[in-house]
Amino acid sequence: MPPTGAKGLNLSASDVLDPYSETALRRVWKAERLSWWMTSTMHRFPESSGFDQRLQQSELDYLMSSEAAHWALAENYVGLPY
Numbered sequence: 205m206p207p208t209g210a211k212g213l214n215l216s217a218s219d220v221l222d223p224y225s226e227t228a229l230r231r232v233w234k235a236e237r238l239s240w241w242m243t244s245t246m247h248r249f250p251e252s253s254g255f256d257q258r259l260q261q262s263e264l265d266y267l268m269s270s271e272a273a274h275w276a277l278a279e280n281y282v283g284l285p286y
Contacts, residue, residue: 238280
């Protein structure tokens with residue numbers, strides 16, 4: 205997992221739950237998705253096309269202007285329910 209979002213320690217703590225269930229695995233993939241999204245939204249990549257850059261800017265604009273996006277980011281960043 206990339207360090208974006210700093211979720212690794214939280215996920216490893218979840219691994220010690222008995223039993224390691226499908227629910228925990230779904231949480232891991234949701235955290236992976238958040239890290240992927242944050243990386244792709246917050247970083248510039250040399251191979252990005254003009255379309256990719258406009259899409260990235262659109263994501264940031266939505267995040268800054270939508271209360272629903274604020275809530276979704278907060279839920280994913282602070283912690284997903286088990």
